[in-house]
Amino acid sequence: MNTAEIVFASDLANLSAALDFVRAQCRFAGASDDETFACELATDEACTNIIEHAYQGRKDGEIRLTCLWADEVFIIRLHDRGQPFDPTAVAVPPRAARLEDVEIGGLGLHFMRSLMDEIRFEFDPAGGNTLTMVKRLSHGAAAPREPR
Template identity: 35%
Template sequence: MSNKTDTLELSVTATTATNALYWLEHIALRDRWSARLRFTLTLCADEALNNIVSHAFTPGHPAAIHLTLRQTRREVSLHIADNGAAYDPTQALSPPLARSLDDAQPGGHGLRLMRHFMHALSYQRRDGWNHLTLTSHSAPES
């Protein structure tokens, strides 16, 4: 497979994550991704995007999210850039696992999922933008 790059620019609305996931699913079908890659990348993208939409922006702030998907023979990387409040998820601690569902507390479990399924998570803050990259070494099916 040759190198491919796809991009999507989104304004932040109630349907931002849904629109991004439709875009990602379209690429997965177009490029014949494995079921595992499709599942893990969409799950992690959904988690990251919903957290950004829910927590990164203050009312009245001109909010934007830019997605860039890069594919090579060996890996697929989803770069998520947003102009919200600075937040580095790679430095956040995952909460301890609860002994039961009754003991479980909200928060931090999506980050645990991303760390489990992605081969790499990287973050930078540049020029007022958060830059989060989710990388999987699982290449699309040929």
């Protein structure tokens, strides 16, 4: 299993760089464009939840983003030490046909669940929160290369 990791502060200003990192690792793993897009979007939504909910807007919390991959699987792991926030336990609002009925919340979680094959949340009172998201790669990866 190949591994690459970055650690950054819980500031939205760091999000674009974190997504660049995920995109680069997806490329190393040989993920398709669609799979890469899915991993990026799931990471975007998960990081935004951590910043807004776990750290409640604090900009100095620590977020550890780890990408792990083998031939047919790409795993994104996000660790924080904020308030426990379990995205897998939040209900997704029903789809609305009329603009007036559209509920704004819950979409990010819906994306994470829909785009990834598996998402798992673990809370450890001493160690913090860990969100693991798994994407199966449809064609298997090319020969592993060194992460940048």
